[in-house]
Amino acid sequence: MPGLDLISFIFTVTIKLLFFGKEIEKGYFTYKSIFIPVLSSVLLFAAIGFLFNKDKRFKIYTIFNIIITLFIVADLNYFRYFKDLISLPIILNGFQLGAVKNSVGNLLKATDFLYFIDIFIFLIIHKLYKGHKLPAINFKTRAIISIALLLVGVTGNAIKIYDLSKEQPRLLSSMYNKVYVATKLGGVNYHLLDSYNVAVNSISKKIPISKETKEAMSSFLINNSKKSSENLKGIGDGKNLIMIQVEALQGFAIDKTILGKEITPNLNKLMKRSAYFNNYFYQTASGGTSDAEFISNNSLYPTPSGSVTYLYTNNEFNALPEALAKKGYNTSAFHGFRDNFWNRNIMFPKYGFQEFHGEKDYNIDETMGLGLSDESFFKQSLKKMDNLKEPYYSFLVTLTSHFPYEDTEKYGDFPVGEFEGTLLGNYLKSIHYTDKQLGMFIDELEKNETLDNSILVLYGDHYAIPKENKAELAKFLGVNDFTELQWMELNKVPLMIHFPQDQHKGVYEIYSGQVDLYPTLANIFNLPAENMMGKDLFNSKEGKVIFRNGSFTNGEVFYLSQDNSFYDMNTGNKIPENEKLTAFKESVINELEYSDLILRYNLLK
Incomplete structure (x- = not known):
């Protein structure tokens, strides 16, 4: 079936991101509240991958899936100890974990590996059906579908990000509460925003502080x-x-x-x-x-x-x-x-x-x-x-x-x-x-x-x-x-x-x-x-x-x-x-x- 890899990627990654949201905050979480931003973030990756032919597409979706899953497991274990989520500066300091590997290993749960099951299943299915010729989708059709997915994903994210920025005006720029961002926008959107903020902060170091801020401080x-x-x-x-x-x-x-x-x-x-x-x-x-x-x-x-x-x-x-x-x-x-x-x-x-x-x-x-x-x-x-x-x-x-x-x-x-x-x-x-x-x-x-x-x-x-x-x-x-x-x-x-x-x-x-x-x-x-x-x-x-x-x-x-x-x-x-x-x-x-x-x-x- 043409596009099965697209549907499978969207479905499985969305499901695991929803489960991840539930795991990091159980007190006030609802699947309904986070479904749209989670799905929207997955659609962004789905849109990129669908531009390629079926062989390259499968590899790209597999890579995307592995990366997202690794971040989920890393976030979960970091959250269990620090009650916070991994960010780029933390990853840069990650070699510190070498000295406390027993502490980290003690937090890892057998259930964490369930997040990887879908990847292995699709690798096996792909290998079994690799020799079968399936109808190809031409580039023009793939491009139209990719643009449609991208538009839906960007729109869904834009609405939810705007709502959160209105609810807590300085949260997204300061990222002082990373867990709250992830429970409102999903894990993928959190990491995208975190990367964006790290880049902006790096650039902002070269821009002088405003006179008003300096006086207030x-x-x-x-x-x-x-x-x-x-x-x-x-x-x-x-x-x-x-x-x-x-x-x-x-x-x-x-x-x-x-x-x-x-x-x-x-x-x-x-x-x-x-x-x-x-x-x-x-x-x-x-x-x-x-x-x-x-x-x-x-x-x-x-x-x-x-x-x-x-x-x-x-x-x-x-x-x-x-x-x-x-x-x-x-x-x-x-x-x-x-x-x-x-x-x-x-x-x-x-x-x-x-x-x-x-x-x-x-x-x-x-x-x-x-x-x-x-x-x-x-x-x-x-x-x-x-x-x-x-x-x-x-x-x-x-x-x-x-x-x-x-x-x-x-x-x-x-x-x-x-x-x-x-x-x-x-x-x-x-x-x-x-x-x-x-x-x-x-x-x-x-x-x-x-x-x-x-x-x-x-x-x-x-x-x-x-x-x-x-x-x-x-x-x-x-x-x-x-x-x-x-x-x-x-x-x-x-x-x-x-x-x-x-x-x-x-x-x-x-x-x-x-x-x-x-x-x-x-x-x-x-x-x-x-x-x-x-x-x-x-x-x-x-x-x-x-x-x-x-x-x-x-x-x-x-x-x-x-x-x-x-x-x-x-x-x-x-x-x-x-x-x-x-x-x-x-x-x-x-x-x-x-x-x-x-x-x-x-x-x-």
Whole structure:
């Protein structure tokens, strides 16, 4: 039958793209809402392929199908871990996955290979019927059909893209919420728009920022730095700063027990002796741990795609270690993994760290997960810190509690009951192990009286449990399931700031995020607080947390960009958008854009 390959291509690729849409967002998705843009995007490829004769056409459709399917599977696995989609900058950084292949492999499902079945079936059918002569379609007819398909595809896409641009005017140009774009326009259209935006952004770097935008950005940054900062101002001047970024330390594990045993006994003890921020959220994007390092030391938002550590290696930064170095501090970073992973050997000096102790500076005498165990890391780091001249800033990044938490036989005996053998159970074992090593490290700092002249900061870098495993987490927390709002509220990581003699201890409930850490420390250590996106947590009365996908909260309302809805945090119910909330949303988009512009144009130079 002439044109069977065309019909088969349109049908099978449309079906798999619809299933993909369902997989990446189950809460508010309908096949009806996404059918037109999905079909329209497939018709564009169908139109191109149909211009060729039947032999070349089959090969072209097969190639198109394979490419689209590979992107579907890549998107699915990336989504399972990051709750985001692959983009061109991420692909360019893709070689990082070589070091975390176990983590990626753990996300791959057998059902993912079902997306390839149609390709193999049609390859077999084509081989069986290759010798049969079927009526050919002349070029004129093929051209007419191709133009018709192209017109239908372009029209369908244009209507849906226009509707989305009206619904959220700056979404398609900023692509701050890639998942929402894909669930509204389909996976193929998302990737086409992503490629277009990458090209436009690359060209736009050569075009100066408009005077109006520059003035608005300058006004925001000036006003943000002028906020009151009298409380605790300069209290840390001359004292050491020891900051620990803990891999995958999520808030739900703090102050919890299982089978009557504390999961994080040492962190629980530190929490009671510190200023503890219980509504502190991670704000990382696709850069993961490197994003947390960047946000916490720079008070800027991460890039919407890829990682700052690869996209902006030539930039100048206004970072915490550089500001402390200018005050005479010795600044050092410590991490027991490969020096060049996330470009740390390049970026840490850019941030102002005078020394970076990476894998090459450690004796790799015990490995767990990705690399050096936390026990060995802390023991060796203590010896290195003993040689530092005070005052100093030591920034330590842990490693053992990295997804997928598989070295269970090395974590020690910590029973997790009914969660034995599950991802959650393995995580609880790994974070209990890390907690033990943190306890040892802090005890040593106390024994040698370092804590008497130091401010100790500890926080988690990002989430621990992927959404794919939310049923395990729900069971552990004693609930049936999570709403989208409840899941977003679980994106909290602990922040503890310990002062000498346990001063200023207590629970601080202000809604905050990693972007607020540098301004807070800038006030404590009496540093300049210019060109920062965050707020000083000891002097701010109003909370605010902005996420890279455009979601945000002030502790009273929570805007979820994935369904473009506002929620009352007291009731959990949706609330209608009004002028005040619209203005809030606009200010959030502006803030994310200002941060992006600072990086794109290297404005801190």
